[in-house]
Every structure is written in structure tokens, then in C-alpha cells.
Amino acid sequence: MAQEEPPATAAAMPPWINRLIITIILWAALALLAYSALRELRGLVSNLVIALFLSFALEPAVNWLHRHGWRRGLATGAVLFSLFVTGLILIGLMIPILVKEIGQFIQAVPGWLDRLSRFTKKCCNADISTAHLTQQLQGAKSDVTKFAANIAGNLLGFGVKVLSAVFNLLTIGLFTFYFVTDGPRIRRSICSLLPPQRQREVLWAWETAIDKTGGYFYSRLLLAIINGSLMFVVLLVLGVPFALPLAVFEGLVAEFIPIFGTYLAGAAPILVALADKPINALILFIYITIYQQIENAVLSPRLSARTMELNAGIAFGAAIAGGSIGGIVGAFLALPAAAVIQAFAGNYIKRYEVMDSALTTIDAPPPPRAPRNTLWSRYQARRKRTATQSETRDGPGPHTTDGPGGRRLSDRRYRADGARGRGGIAGRSCGDRDRDAGRGRRERGHRLALAERAGLRGACRAWTAHLAGARRGSGDAGQRCPGGDPRRARTRRGPPLPEPPRRVLRHRGRWRAGARRDSSRGPRGGGGDRPHDREGRRADVLRRAPRALGGVRGARPETILFDLMQRRGRTGLSSGVIATAMEKKDKVAVSLVDDAVWALGIALASAQNLLDLEAIIIGGGLGDRLGQPFIDRIAAAMEPRLFVPDNRPKVLGTELGDLSGAIGAAVLAGG
Secondary structure, rough: OOOOOOOOOOOOOOHHHHHHHHHHHHHHHHHHHHHHHHHHHHHHHHHHHHHHHHHHHHHHHHHHHOOOOOOHHHHHHEEEEHHHHHHHHHHHHHHHHHHHHHHHHHHHHHHHHHHHHHHHHHHHOOOOOOHHHHHHHHHHHHHHHHHHOOOOHHHHHHHHHHHHHHHHHHHHHHHHHHHHHHHHHHHHHHHHHOOOOHHHHHHHHHHHHHHHHHHHHHHHHHHHHHHHHHHEEEEEHHOOOOOHHHHHHHHHHHHHOOOOOOHHHHHHHHEEEHHHHHHHHHHHHHHHHHHHHHHHHHHHHHHHOOOOOOHHHHHHHHHHHHHHHHHHHHHHHHHHHHHHHHHHHHHHHHOOOOOHHHHHHOOOOOHHHHHHHHHHHHHHHHHHHHHHHHHHOOOOOOOOOOOOHHEOOOHHHHHHHHHOOOOOOOOOHHHHHHHHHHHHHHHHHHHHHHHHHHHHHHHHHHHHHHHHHHHHOOOOOOOOOOOOOOOOOOOOOOEEEOOOOOOEEEEEEEEOOOOOOHHHHHOOOOOOOOOHHHHHHHHHHHHHHHHHHHHOOOOOOOHHHHHHHHHHOOOOOOHHHHHHHOOOOHHHHHHHHHHHHHHHHHHHHHHEEEEEEEEEEOHHHHHHHHHHHHHHHHHHHHHHHHOOOOOOOEEEOOOOOOOOOOHHHHHHHEE
């Protein structure tokens, strides 16, 4: 018999298993090697990260100097040198005062504790023993004295620490200088390795990091200076001891530590004032509360509205995480890093419409309350009914104007004149039109106030809307009655004219003669706006717009657009005016161009989704004057809104001069 073969005990191992095991081992070894290298180089990595964020913070100032004729290296050196000198001056001023006042503080604490113990015993019948704390303070004072006496023995260790700190500062300064000076060259080298789409993403990320980080540091530093200076003045007026260190502590801690920094910074001066004079502590508490409300409502939104839009919970968590990772420096850099990450996430993460639910309702309005039938409500309803009945019976209330000989006449008198055939207007009188015009002026004043509160961008949008809707009749005061017979119109002063040869037009606050009546419109004048009416209203809007953008009545506007229009003799915002204002970094011009880029991105993306275009030509005045950066911004605004991201059209600018019309667009697209 043939000998039987033993059965197979296991299946053959697939060949890819060996490759997978080898790949995992290699990646694990590389990760372990990288971790070991980072542990050894953690000091250098920390210095690089700090230098990178400092370069983001300093680049706006360097760019400003570079635009004003400075070389980039010289501008960077000047900014770093001024920062270094400012730090040395602050340290030189603070150290002697801090050493002196800390010693006085240690000496004064036992007396404060003794007074606190006697106060609690007298007020609350509670005996608080302060002997142990006093003994510890005396021990700390003796330790400081011994350290000062043995400074020669500790000189070597102290010198090593000083040299290490100086070396780290020099390393951070050199890397910061390199990142800022060669920033364009570094960005160009990185973009040369990427396709055009990735280049736009990298440049957008870099610009976002500069805006968020630089805006955060500058706004926080300015708020810290304001807060600390006001606190120093208040402490000096109240006579609270240790005013300078407490003011510095208040300014830095309250502005650079999120959420609880405000309470921590305010607690220190209040406790010191409480130990000195309780009434001063109460005054300080009231001042800190009022100042924080003013800062949160007025100062911080104006300084940080366009730099940091970070949720309070995210800011709190980022500060704790940064402090755990990198200590004080990590907590200091956590907020701008979180703002940059949030901007990236908002740009790349796709969002969807949220379904309606009680769990997703934000700030749901309370249910309407049933009206209460009070005595006052009944009185108001009765007054309203009486006024309605009176107006229905007699028409609107009297509206006085100047009559013949300067006498004050009312609309009822004019209606009576019209009934007797003396040139008055039956039905709706010119006085009614004047009242409507006054109502229009009040509405325009309300829009002006809203624009002043909304800021520069809100003001521009409000006045643009007003320009678009200027034909609503809000400026008809003193003109002819729109829709009425021009022969029955009256001037601002004097009686009604029986047969006026020309109508009267208000222009720039003065009264002048206008064009003759167009007889082709019929006996009632057509009821539409004449060209002179529109020009007068437009001139009135252009006259009021600078005051609206100035914020208060008679203030200088925060834009140069209107000055450029006047110097060039323009009646509107031409492309040359906007381009010149953009070169000078005018806030209103930048805001208008930002809105235009956003709107063009939406419109062109919709056209691409519908028509599947091969190329889009950006022409016109702004396209030619603002150039390729403007076109790149429009292309970047289109991309998130395309249905098929891979099917992107060419976005090109016209470069053919007078041939930038349809022929030039066809030639450029074909080439």
C-alpha cells in the first residue's frame, strides 16, 4: 500500500504579510527616532515656534515701513531694535521699584494680618492666628538676605542661567529676523514646489496667520497699555501702595490671560487696598467693574473685531492646553494659534444646513404676552381714535409756513384758498408733501445714526443703499409737489404763484431756477423724478456721505475716497479713485473691494456651475488697475462654491489695452 501523506496543519502565509510587517517596523523605528530627536532638540524647536509667531506679529509693521521706502532688512532690524530697547527700558525701570516695593510689602504684611485678625475677632468673634504666616514671611525675608550676601558663591550658577537665557533670546531674535526679512523669498521657495491651486492655499494660510497673530498681539498690547495706565492713575489718586507693580500686573494679566485673567488681575489691587483702607477697595471694585464693561462694549470690539473671532470656551481651553505644553510662553501663544486653526477649519470643513429642532434653536424669542387692559392703555387707545377721527374729518393737522408778508399761514388756510380758486391745492396739499419730506429726512437721519454705529463698512453699505433708493422722495421739501400741477406749486417763501414760468429746485442747500416744465408729460407733470431732481438728491447724498463716514457731525471722515473724487473732478467712485485709495490702504476702499470679491466669487461660481465655462475674463477698470492679485482673489473666492472642484475655469485678466472687449476676450481665451 502507498504511504499516505500527513494533512497540512496550516495554510501557507500570504506574501504581503511579510512586507506589511517590515513596513510597520520601519515606520515605528522612524517615529521613535523622530521622537528622540525632538526630545533632544525641544529647545531649538520651541525657539523656532516662538520666532515664527514673532515674525507673524512683526511683519505688519515691517511691511508698513517697507511701503514707505525702507529696505526690508533695515525695517526688520529697526523694529527688533526698538522692541529690544523698549524691553530694556521697562526692565530697568521696573526692577529697582519692584525690589524696593516687594521689601516694603513683606514688611507691611504682618501689620495687615494683625489688623485683619483684630477686625475678624471684633466683627465675627473669630480668632485667626497669623503667627505661622508671619514666621514664614520672616523666613522668606531672611532667605532673600542670605542670597544677596552669598551672591559671590552663587555667581557661577547665576551666570550660567543668564548666559543660557541670553543665548535663547539671540536664537529667537536671529530666526525672527530671518523669517521677516526673507519672508517673500521663503514663501516663493515653498510655492515653487506646489501646483497653482496649492500655492493659493499656502499663501492664504500664511496671510491668515499674519493677520490673526499680528492683530492679536497689537490689539492686546494696546488694551494692556490703556488698562494699566488708567489703573496706575486710579491707584495714585486713591493712595494705594505699590501702584506701579499692581498696574503692570493688572494690564498684562487682564489682557493676555483669557476668561479668568480679568478676575485674577482685579483681585490683587483690591486685596492690597482692602488691607490698607476698605473704602479704597470698594472704589477699586466699582472702577474695575465699570472699566471692564466699557472695554468689552467699546474698546475691545473696535480693536479686535477684525483680528480675533474666537469663542470664549475655545480660548479658555486653548490657554490651558498651551500652558500645559509650553508653560507661560505656551499659554501666551495659544490664542493666536487657536485663531489660526479655527480659520483653517472654517475654510476647509464643509458645513450643511441644520434641521429645525428644539435642541438647535438659539435664543428662541419668548412667547408673546397677552395685552393688559390697563387704564393707561385705554387712554392711549382713546387718544389714537380721536386723532384718527380728527384727521379723517379735517385732514392732517395744521402745518405752518411763511405766507405773504412773512405771516405764518397754515395748510388749512391754503386749502381754503384753493377752494376759493386762489391757487391752493385741493386734496393733498404741498404741506402734506412737506410733512412727508420731513418724515423722509428723519428716516435718513435714522439711517445715518445706524451707519455711524455700524462702522465704516456699515456706513458704506447704508449710503450705497440710500444712493440706490434716492428716488423715494425724501428730499422733496420745498420743491414742486410730485405728481401735482406745477402751476400750483409754491416757493419756500411767499404766496402761491399763479403761473410760474419755471419750477423751483433745491440744490446743495440753496434755491435756484430749474429747467422748464416738460409739456409732453401732461398737465400733472408725470409724477416721476426729473434729471435735475436726481442730480440735486445725488449731490445732497454726496455732501452728507463724508459726514456719515466721519462718525460724528462735522468730524473728518476716515476715508480719502471723497477727497480723491473732489481732486479729480469725479461725481462718483471711479476705478482710478478706488485703486488709488487701495494703494493707500484706505479702510473703506478695502472693504468695498472685499465685498466685490466676495460677490463676484459667488456670481462666477454660479455661472460656472450652470454653464461649464472654459475661461472667465476679468476686465473693466478695477480688473486692469488692481491686476493679477485681484483676479487671484476672485478665483479663490469661486473655488469653495464650485459643484465640481476639479472642473475649474481659467480666470484671466485682460492684457490687450483697447482690445479688452469681446474681441480681446476671445483672442486671449483662444491663446
